Every structure is written in C-alpha cells, then in structure tokens.
Amino acid sequence: MKNLLVCIFCFAAVSVAAEELASASRWNTSVKPYKFELQGELVRTLNEYRDSVNLSGISLEKSRQIRAETERLRLLLRSRGYYQASIESEWPEGEARPDYQIILGDRFTISSIELEGNFQPVDDKWQTLKVGDDLSATDVVSQQTKLKSYIEDQACYYNINVSHKVVLDEAQRSGALTLVAYVADPAEFGTVSFTGEDEDKQSFLLRSSGIKPGQCYKASSVDSAVISLLDVGLYSRVKPTSIRTADGNVDVNFRLTKKKKRTLSASIGWETEAGPIAGAGWLHRDLFSSAQSLELELSVQETNQTASATVIIPSFFDRRNRLNWENTVEHDTSDYETYTLSSTTTLERQASSTSYYEYGIGFSQENENVDGDWDNYHQIRLPLLYRYDTVEDPFDPETGYRLSFELEPVWDIDDNFTPFLLTGIGVQTFYELDPRLTIANRVKWSSLWYGDYFGSTQENIPESEWLTAGGSTSIRGYAYESIELAEKYEADDDDAGDIAGATQRWISNNELRFRLSESWGLVTFFDVGSVSEEINPLNQDIWYAGAGAGIRFYTSFTPIRLDVAFPLNPRDEDESFIVYVSLGQAF
Structure with missing residues (x-):
C-alpha cells in the first residue's frame, strides 16, 4: 500500500x-x-x-x-x-x-475521372473537378458531396452511398479518381408527426417543417426541417427519427423539447457612449398557440428612455417568412430633445442559405426641439433591404463576404405626402490569412436624397435623418454621431432654415483580428469616413480617421469586445481616446 x-x-x-x-x-x-x-x-x-x-x-x-x-x-x-x-x-x-x-516537390494532378455504381447522371452538372486539377483531398470530398446533392435533386432514394478511390501514378505524379455511387430504395415522405407538443399545433408544425406527405424523400429536407423548427423559438431541442415502412414510404417523427413559455428579465449595465443603463423585459413565446411571440422591453438611461412592444409571427404563410410588428416610444436628450413614436411591420424572408430579404411599412411621429422651437413630423415609411451573405458565423466571421442594399422611401404626411429617400450600399469581406489571423473590411455608402426631383425641401426632413458619423460601429475615436456636415449654410429657400447635416456618408472600417487562444484574441483597427453633400468619395473636403486596438474574449455564443480608439483628426471637443465595450465583433 x-x-x-x-x-x-x-x-x-x-x-x-x-x-x-x-x-x-x-x-x-x-x-x-x-x-x-x-x-x-x-x-x-x-x-x-x-x-x-x-x-x-x-x-x-x-x-x-x-x-x-x-x-x-x-x-x-x-x-x-x-x-x-x-x-x-x-x-x-x-x-x-x-x-x-x-x-513540397511537384503537386499531383488528376489524370482521369470515372464514375462507377448503379446511378448514372443525365448531365455533367454534378461535376466540379476536371482532368488536370490538383489532387486535393478537400476538393475530392467536396466533389463527392456535390454528387450526392445532385442525386438527391434528381431522384428520391432512401439510401444514397457515395464514395471515392484514387490510384496514384508516382512516375507521372498523378492520380486516377473514381467516384462510386450506389442508390437503393426509392421513397417518398409518409406521415410526419411531432412528439412533445399539443395536437392543435400539428398543422402549424407541419407547415414550419416544410415537409409534405407524398413529397420526394431527401435527407437534406429533414435536416432543413430541424433548423426551421428551432427557428420557431419554442423549442430547445429537435430530434428527428426516420423509418422506412413496408410500403416504401419514409415516416418522420420529430421529438420536441419545449422552452418555458414566459420569461421575465432585468438588467443593469453600462454603455460606452451613454453611461449607466437599466432595463427590463417580458417575453411570451406562444401568444396565440402558433408560436407568435410578444416581447415588451423598457430601457432607461440618463439621456434616453425607450419602451417597445414587438409581436413576431414565424412561418407566416411560408416557413421561410417571419412577420415582425414593432412599436416604440422614445424620449432622447443626448443632442437635442426629441419624442418619437413609431410603428413598423416588416416581413423577413430567408430566400436561400445566402439571400435574405426584408420589406415593410411603417408610421412615425417625431417631435423635435432643436433651437427652442418644436417641430412636428408625421411620416409613412417603406423600408426595403436585401442582403447576400456567405459568412458562416454571423457573430465571429472569419471567411466569406456580405453585400447589402437598403432603400427607404419616406413621405411627409403633413406636406401632401412629399417624399425623400434614404439609400445604403455596403460590402464586407473576411479573409483568413492564417488559422489565427483574419483581415476584416467594411465599406458603406449611405445617402439622403431630396430636392426638386422629389418636390421636397429640407423642411420635410427631421434633424435625426441627416447623416452623421462617429461611434462604436462607425468611426471609432469620435463620440456617437458627433461628426456632422462641416459647414452649415443658409438654403436658397428663406423659409427652409439651416442645413443640419449631410446627405452623403462614406465609412470604411478595417480590422486585423488575431486569435491568441480558444478564449482570447487581439484586434487592431483603422476607421476612416466622411459626411458631406458630395457623392464622389474622391472629392470629400474632410476625412475623419480613428485607430486603436482591442481585446476579444470568446464565449460559446459571441465574443465580448473591448476597444480603445484614438481620433487621428482630433477637434477641440474630442476626447483623447474612447473605450468601447460591447458584444460581438464591430462588424
């Protein structure tokens, strides 16, 4: 012992x-x-x-x-x-x-590509590799996956087995690639059932899953259904089970684990650009027994108080649709005093894995006290958005790119529905230089259009609509929205007053992200931008730049970021540096 x-x-x-x-x-x-x-x-x-x-x-x-x-x-x-x-x-x-x-020596190439098995394609749309390509295992596996997806699109088989084999020729520094595809048991979807939920929700869940009895069986359809059911927001876990019956159909059962219907929350915190903040919220996840949710939120800061009520209807006529109805009341004194009431209904549609649409209609009422006088605005708005996104992790992107296009016509109800227009075009790119090193870039051009073509003047535009810059998601190192039009001027219309802001804004954000370990990372960044009335970015009078560094703490959900930014074109009112603390990457 x-x-x-x-x-x-x-x-x-x-x-x-x-x-x-x-x-x-x-x-x-x-x-x-x-x-x-x-x-x-x-x-x-x-x-x-x-x-x-x-x-x-x-x-x-x-x-x-x-x-x-x-x-x-x-x-x-x-x-x-x-x-x-x-x-x-x-x-x-x-x-x-x-x-x-x-x-390294010579890289082997593909000398031939053959297809064996009991499935023969009707065309060559399955083929991503060709003779002469580099013999890379990653590319071969990708080709194998593409062939399996092709078979699923062409026919209904319960069993699809795709593999490959390579015979090397050392002398010729090449390899003969053979893809082997065997299919069996043609099948359609039979019954689709859901365990762990009430009977009155079965039709809603069937619509949300996107699977219909009699539809061609595809394993990918089951995987897609799991994601759709989780997106409903009622369930913490969805476990599918597929069984092929004697008649050749495939019955699918989804075992659902429910979340709590109601959640009450409260928070106390601090925001970089607004100071202390207190909040409270209440969420009902199943308001009318079809996963419609109601969320009430209250946020109180020294210069801003906001209350909101949002209703969300998932699978709105289609599992890819979500209807949002957001109502907000806000009082703000950060720059000048405003009271805002808004109600907006938007339809979000995930058209594909990369394409996203959003369009809607809204009403807003804004009361502003800029120079001691109250100005009142009543507006109808039509927000439109399209985004193409190849990024895999939206909270911590490392590879891929995003394109976004925004269009929002606004009509002034008090002046015979006189319109003005807000637009935005953005590009984001993420490139992995190294497994631990990523370059991230973002460029966005925003515009406000009014004038003779629209029949509108600056009097139709609230102070809050003029374009500004500065802040944690804009040009770091400058206070939030502190960068305005360099020179205000008297408009030709004597009744119009002073221009309060710019009509064109260019912003470029650039980051070098270095992953130190599983939990920690470093970031250096350089932001630059301008606000003016000049469309051409090469003709801007004043550019504002900020630079700095930060640390990232990676959680299982999203990074926590802390940035220290310095203004490179400091004005008298600018601080020597600003510290930002937030959730998620800057973009």
Whole structure:
C-alpha cells in the first residue's frame, strides 16, 4: 500500500512537472516553394497536436514529438496533393520548439475521372473537378458531396452511398479518381408527426417543417426541417427519427423539447457612449398557440428612455417568412430633445442559405426641439433591404463576404405626402490569412436624397435623418454621431432654415483580428469616413480617421469586445481616446 501511494505521488509529480509544448509559428515552419495558405495549415496542424498533448499532461521526449509531428505534417501534405514532399527537422539548442523545413516537390494532378455504381447522371452538372486539377483531398470530398446533392435533386432514394478511390501514378505524379455511387430504395415522405407538443399545433408544425406527405424523400429536407423548427423559438431541442415502412414510404417523427413559455428579465449595465443603463423585459413565446411571440422591453438611461412592444409571427404563410410588428416610444436628450413614436411591420424572408430579404411599412411621429422651437413630423415609411451573405458565423466571421442594399422611401404626411429617400450600399469581406489571423473590411455608402426631383425641401426632413458619423460601429475615436456636415449654410429657400447635416456618408472600417487562444484574441483597427453633400468619395473636403486596438474574449455564443480608439483628426471637443465595450465583433 505504501509503495502504491509513493507511485501515485510520483506520477502526480511528473504530470505537474511536465512542461507545456511551445506553440508553432511560421518562423519555425518553412515551405519551399512558399505557399502562404498551406504554411498556415501546417502550423495549425502542429498547434492542434501540441494543444492536445498539453491538455493530457504527458511529457514527451524531443525525438518522439518530432516523429509524431512529422507524420501529421506528411498526412496533411498528401491530402493536399504533395505525395513526394520531403520534411527535415532540427531542434536548435536552447530553443523551446523544433524547426521544420519542407520541400513540397511537384503537386499531383488528376489524370482521369470515372464514375462507377448503379446511378448514372443525365448531365455533367454534378461535376466540379476536371482532368488536370490538383489532387486535393478537400476538393475530392467536396466533389463527392456535390454528387450526392445532385442525386438527391434528381431522384428520391432512401439510401444514397457515395464514395471515392484514387490510384496514384508516382512516375507521372498523378492520380486516377473514381467516384462510386450506389442508390437503393426509392421513397417518398409518409406521415410526419411531432412528439412533445399539443395536437392543435400539428398543422402549424407541419407547415414550419416544410415537409409534405407524398413529397420526394431527401435527407437534406429533414435536416432543413430541424433548423426551421428551432427557428420557431419554442423549442430547445429537435430530434428527428426516420423509418422506412413496408410500403416504401419514409415516416418522420420529430421529438420536441419545449422552452418555458414566459420569461421575465432585468438588467443593469453600462454603455460606452451613454453611461449607466437599466432595463427590463417580458417575453411570451406562444401568444396565440402558433408560436407568435410578444416581447415588451423598457430601457432607461440618463439621456434616453425607450419602451417597445414587438409581436413576431414565424412561418407566416411560408416557413421561410417571419412577420415582425414593432412599436416604440422614445424620449432622447443626448443632442437635442426629441419624442418619437413609431410603428413598423416588416416581413423577413430567408430566400436561400445566402439571400435574405426584408420589406415593410411603417408610421412615425417625431417631435423635435432643436433651437427652442418644436417641430412636428408625421411620416409613412417603406423600408426595403436585401442582403447576400456567405459568412458562416454571423457573430465571429472569419471567411466569406456580405453585400447589402437598403432603400427607404419616406413621405411627409403633413406636406401632401412629399417624399425623400434614404439609400445604403455596403460590402464586407473576411479573409483568413492564417488559422489565427483574419483581415476584416467594411465599406458603406449611405445617402439622403431630396430636392426638386422629389418636390421636397429640407423642411420635410427631421434633424435625426441627416447623416452623421462617429461611434462604436462607425468611426471609432469620435463620440456617437458627433461628426456632422462641416459647414452649415443658409438654403436658397428663406423659409427652409439651416442645413443640419449631410446627405452623403462614406465609412470604411478595417480590422486585423488575431486569435491568441480558444478564449482570447487581439484586434487592431483603422476607421476612416466622411459626411458631406458630395457623392464622389474622391472629392470629400474632410476625412475623419480613428485607430486603436482591442481585446476579444470568446464565449460559446459571441465574443465580448473591448476597444480603445484614438481620433487621428482630433477637434477641440474630442476626447483623447474612447473605450468601447460591447458584444460581438464591430462588424
């Protein structure tokens, strides 16, 4: 027993004493000829292995570590088509990590593509690879997935099995690719049922799932139904079960785990640009027994008090639609005193995995006290939005891009429905330079259009509609909406008064995001923008720029960001720096 205790103590001491393996970097992993993206993949492979060893607490000898890492590097290189790459390693004396020198050699290509099995395509729309392409495992798996999707689109089969095999020709530095596709058991959807929910919701859930009995069976339709049912907002878990019956149909059952119908919330916090804030909310998730939700919210700050009531109807005539009716009352004294009442109904439609539409109609009443006199505005609004989005993680994007187009005609009810127009065009790009390094960019052009063509004057436009800049999602380093038109001027119309803001706004945000670990990251940023009456960005009189750095703490849901920004074109009223704390990336 004494010896056993001694052995346990010795093992614990060895585990504690085991030194963590130092992270790999590009400096320790050379690639010839140089391939930036491939080098990043190799570094990530090394770090994933070292992280797993560090978590286990095992102490490795240097020779064993090099053997294990060399094998992992070789597997990655072969999967990218470098079957004859050479890997040399050395561990410099006094250094915490080994160095690797990789000579890639020729990359293997695809010499032929054949299709075997009992399914024959009617055209070549399934084919993404061609003879002469690089023999990359990623591309081959993507081709395999594309073929399976093609088969699903062409026919109804319960069993679809797609695989591949490659025969290498070392002398020719090429590989013959054969895709193998076997299909069996043609099927349609039979009964679709839902367990864990009341009987009166079955028709609503069937519509929300998007599956109809008698419809061609596709496994992807079941996956899509799970996402749609979760989007309803009533369920924390959706588990599907598919069974092929004797008549050849496929019955599907969805087991649903409900959320609580009602939620009461309260919060106390602090916002960078508004100071202390207190809030309260109440949510009913199933108001009329078809997942219609009612959310009441109250927010109180020193310069802003807002109350809102929002009704949301999911699966509005179609599972891809959601109807929102938002009603807001707001009092604001941050710049000048305003009372605003608005009611807007919008229809959101997720047309595809990348395309999103939003359109609606709204009414707003705004009372403004800018120069000691109250001005009253009553408006009808038609907000329109289209967004094309290839980003996978909306809260922490690393790759992909977004395009957005906004159009909002506004009519002044008090002046014979005289119109003006708000527009916006935006582009966001995210490029992964390295598994831990991402470049993020955003450019947006916003405009306010009025004048003779519309028959409107500046008197038809509330102070709050003129374009401004500055703030945590605009040009960091400047106070919220503190950047206005550089020079106000007297309008030709003597009754019109002073121009209060700009009609054109250009904003560019640029970030370099570096992931330090699973939980922490660093960001450096540079923002620049202008507000004026000049459309051409090359003809702007004044550009405002801000720069700074920040840290990110990554949670399971969204990053928490803290940024410190400095104005590069400071005015007398500007602070020397501003600190921003918020949820999610800046864009």
